[in-house]
Amino acid sequence: MAAVVHKLLHHDHHANREPPSQSSQTEPSNQSGQSNQPPPSPHERQDSAMDRARDEEKHAVAQWDEQRQPLEPGQIEQDRKWVGHSSRVLRQEDFELIKTLGTGTFARVWLVRLANAREGDQHKVFALKILRKVDVIRLKQVEHVRNERNVLGSVAGHPFITTMVASFQDHDSLYMLLDYCPGGEVFSYLRRARRFNEATSQFYAAEIVLILEFLHEKMGVAYRDLKPENILIDAEGHLKLVDFGFAKKVENRETYTLCGTPEYLAPEVIRNTGHGTAVDWWAFGILVYEFLVGQPPFWDQNPMKIYEQIVEGRVRFPSAMSSDARNLISGLCTVDTSKRLGNIKGGASAVKSHAWFQHIDWDALYHRRINGPIVPHLRGPADTRNFDEYEPESDQREPYSNDMAEKWDEFFRDF
Amino acid sequence: MSLPPDYSNEITALNREILKHQPSDTLQFCANFFSRRLESQRAEFLLSQQHSSSQGRGLAESTFPGSNPFSTSPSGGFATSHMQRLEEEEENDVVASPTAASFSPDAMDHAQSTPGEDTFGNFENFADSAKSFPRQPPGLGAMDAQSFPSNYNMNRRTSVSAESLNPASSINDNWTPPYHQKTNDQQARLKAGVAGNFLFSHLDDEQSTQVLGALQEKPIPTKGIKVIAQGDVGDYFYVVESGAFDIYVNPSGKLEAGPDGLGNKVGTVGPGGSFGELALMYNAPRAATVVSTQQSTLWALDRVTFRRILMESAFDRRRMYEGFLEEVSLLSSLTPYERSKIADALETKKYPPGTTIIREGDAGESFYILEAGEAEVYKRGVDKPVNRYKKGDYFGELALLNDAPRAASVTSTSDVIVATLGKDGFQRLLGPVEGIMRRNDPSKASALDADAVDPLAR
Numbered sequence A: 001m002a003a004v005v006h007k008l009l010h011h012d013h014h015a016n017r018e019p020p021s022q023s024s025q026t027e028p029s030n031q032s033g034q035s036n037q038p039p040p041s042p043h044e045r046q047d048s049a050m051d052r053a054r055d056e057e058k059h060a061v062a063q064w065d066e067q068r069q070p071l072e073p074g075q076i077e078q079d080r081k082w083v084g085h086s087s088r089v090l091r092q093e094d095f096e097l098i099k100t101l102g103t104g105t106f107a108r109v110w111l112v113r114l115a116n117a118r119e120g121d122q123h124k125v126f127a128l129k130i131l132r133k134v135d136v137i138r139l140k141q142v143e144h145v146r147n148e149r150n151v152l153g154s155v156a157g158h159p160f161i162t163t164m165v166a167s168f169q170d171h172d173s174l175y176m177l178l179d180y181c182p183g184g185e186v187f188s189y190l191r192r193a194r195r196f197n198e199a200t201s202q203f204y205a206a207e208i209v210l211i212l213e214f215l216h217e218k219m220g221v222a223y224r225d226l227k228p229e230n231i232l233i234d235a236e237g238h239l240k241l242v243d244f245g246f247a248k249k250v251e252n253r254e255t256y257t258l259c260g261t262p263e264y265l266a267p268e269v270i271r272n273t274g275h276g277t278a279v280d281w282w283a284f285g286i287l288v289y290e291f292l293v294g295q296p297p298f299w300d301q302n303p304m305k306i307y308e309q310i311v312e313g314r315v316r317f318p319s320a321m322s323s324d325a326r327n328l329i330s331g332l333c334t335v336d337t338s339k340r341l342g343n344i345k346g347g348a349s350a351v352k353s354h355a356w357f358q359h360i361d362w363d364a365l366y367h368r369r370i371n372g373p374i375v376p377h378l379r380g381p382a383d384t385r386n387f388d389e390y391e392p393e394s395d396q397r398e399p400y401s402n403d404m405a406e407k408w409d410e411f412f413r414d415f
Numbered sequence B: 001m002s003l004p005p006d007y008s009n010e011i012t013a014l015n016r017e018i019l020k021h022q023p024s025d026t027l028q029f030c031a032n033f034f035s036r037r038l039e040s041q042r043a044e045f046l047l048s049q050q051h052s053s054s055q056g057r058g059l060a061e062s063t064f065p066g067s068n069p070f071s072t073s074p075s076g077g078f079a080t081s082h083m084q085r086l087e088e089e090e091e092n093d094v095v096a097s098p099t100a101a102s103f104s105p106d107a108m109d110h111a112q113s114t115p116g117e118d119t120f121g122n123f124e125n126f127a128d129s130a131k132s133f134p135r136q137p138p139g140l141g142a143m144d145a146q147s148f149p150s151n152y153n154m155n156r157r158t159s160v161s162a163e164s165l166n167p168a169s170s171i172n173d174n175w176t177p178p179y180h181q182k183t184n185d186q187q188a189r190l191k192a193g194v195a196g197n198f199l200f201s202h203l204d205d206e207q208s209t210q211v212l213g214a215l216q217e218k219p220i221p222t223k224g225i226k227v228i229a230q231g232d233v234g235d236y237f238y239v240v241e242s243g244a245f246d247i248y249v250n251p252s253g254k255l256e257a258g259p260d261g262l263g264n265k266v267g268t269v270g271p272g273g274s275f276g277e278l279a280l281m282y283n284a285p286r287a288a289t290v291v292s293t294q295q296s297t298l299w300a301l302d303r304v305t306f307r308r309i310l311m312e313s314a315f316d317r318r319r320m321y322e323g324f325l326e327e328v329s330l331l332s333s334l335t336p337y338e339r340s341k342i343a344d345a346l347e348t349k350k351y352p353p354g355t356t357i358i359r360e361g362d363a364g365e366s367f368y369i370l371e372a373g374e375a376e377v378y379k380r381g382v383d384k385p386v387n388r389y390k391k392g393d394y395f396g397e398l399a400l401l402n403d404a405p406r407a408a409s410v411t412s413t414s415d416v417i418v419a420t421l422g423k424d425g426f427q428r429l430l431g432p433v434e435g436i437m438r439r440n441d442p443s444k445a446s447a448l449d450a451d452a453v454d455p456l457a458r
């Protein structure tokens, strides 16, 4: 079986694709030297070779779902892996939209099933995140969306990050095909349970530590929007981090754009002194606090008052909280980044060896050999009981005009 | 005839588990699997019941931060937060709850439970225990309504972001902040006006001067002018120079048409007051409407200018520090990543002329880079300075290595700014300096010889 999996994950890069001249488009990183000709809208082409390619691609996607297996950190970094590729052949019609799973400021995520698929592939479901180019432009999120696609593509295969199987686009929309996480958001479980007990919190926190370790130390990526709303539970009860809208490859340069979620913003983001991966460790401290207490440590009706509390950085703990948990949270939620746990010497491994995590077998955890505290009970792979109902999409949409396409499609060409 | 889908699902999941764990005792493994599944399904059922009883909260809608009440100016007084008062009363309370007094200590009882006991059911493996009995579902016992902080917003929270900013110097763009002339009086009043605002209290002198310079006068010719409207996007922060304004909040979250569209008057702002500071962070809907009650004058500052001033100076300072650090021979083997960490940790200090920054014979604790100004080096028994330091020179770096006494004194001859870092701080970030020096070149260890690296000894 391992061989099959290998073949699947490292699928020949050029198979199922357009002729070689186009296929280099699938590697966003070596784009810059390319000719300035935009691709001849391959998504609008109609011919039988194309149909065959689409059919192949759909089958490959279904096969991926069949075999899904996490990659080792070393494998994820390979640039020629198949998962996370930009597909020049898939289209929205290849998917039947079943139900809205969630909406963001400018995206809608659908539960989808493969349409017109081969025998045996017909029941494969995925989450399809659809972004309208008009909205992305209007909300000035072009750069964030490009970052999201590129980061998700490069991290695809990590056991606790939602896998972007492929991305594609058509005239007015961008699509990211994601593995469906039927358990819904950790947020919903947390709000229903009010707070998680220590063991549950430790388990989820530990999986997050592995994500941050990987993103920061292997990929040089800051995630920048950690919160229970962005953490989903998969069919086996493990976490999947979603929404990489603010993720950015920062490496050793600091960055300045304010982004995140008010209660989770790190002090250096508020003060605009430049920030890096250390913001995720701050947010991680807030997250652990929220798991254990049921609400984040800094809160006020008025957001400015939240920020004032954050830059002051005085965390108050309920008396019942264990001293290990307090110690961990205090270490993480330290205003001075040169003293913040996770950012100081040792990086993520200093967090992993903290007493609060002493019961965690980190290797077993990475390989998903430890059972999570909540395993969703599902009627079938397309069960959406863990998701809320959303308003249908409004019909009145601003069109993506040719003028806009001329101006902006250049920016979306890697998608 | 086909098997029920529920069943197929369970079996598929079981198959996966079997493949993954390759158990030796298959039957026991399957039995454990099913009892775990049962437990988790029951727990989930109870949770969903709990959920439906609190449906009204509307988990799917997100109102934060748009609907947040608005508050600010010292003279406003309309946002005396209920919660703040509670918090003060609670200050000495042993319960020490996070932000709400209503947080009862026993609501936290589950936080202390040991792993393996009372969790979301199938946690046994995690806790490394072989037990696998259905137990009371998670934390449900702790969910009495009273214990819950009533004021916390339980909805999904929306992400926020400001426009993306790239430092001018990184893209060879020459940007200088806008400057609007002000009299000394005006300048002083403005300074006082923003003093209480934490966004301004962290600024250094240069940033502060630039920010105050960038505030632009905005005359409000008459009464009845809506400077900001609740629900609108906000880009400007305002300080009142003269005149007066009323503040209204419409409970609907938005300014409406018609005579009552303003909503309720919640306060007033007069000279020295300010409003709209959230706009300096990101583009959030205004939380109130502000209307002039007479002819007035405002000072306005927009977000992009404000954030850019902060960013440009932070960026330049970092690059300057990284540049200085590259020159420090003791630290020559730092990677760019490590250097940027150290640059981030450097602390700025200022000294007037004639200050002895380090003193010969004292135990060395910190290392210094001269960022601006000049200093002289003295040794006991020598009348004249043995050396002079100017911008970019560094001293005292041996303190990072050992506690040896300072080999000389350094005294400022002008106003100076230094960037400094202690041995503790350095080790916290990167570990002992010896290790860093040795890792590229074991022979570097000989550089530990003070004469070779300490400019003080030169």
Ligand SMILES: Nc1ncnc2c1ncn2[C@@H]1O[C@H](COP(=O)(O)OP(=O)(O)OP(=O)(O)O)[C@@H](O)[C@H]1O
Pocket (backbone or CB within 6 Å): A101, A102, A103, A104, A105, A106, A107, A108, A109, A127, A129, A162, A178, A179, A180, A181, A182, A185, A229, A230, A232, A242, A243, A244, A245, B158, B159
């Ligand atoms: N792979 C997935 N499986 C199941 N549900 C998903 C998946 N990805 C996203 N969702 C659901 O859709 C919601 C919105 O997705 P996402 O956060 O990626 O969109 P967004 O527009 O970037 O959101 P926001 O504006 O809040 O940042 C998620 O919170 C989640 O509930």
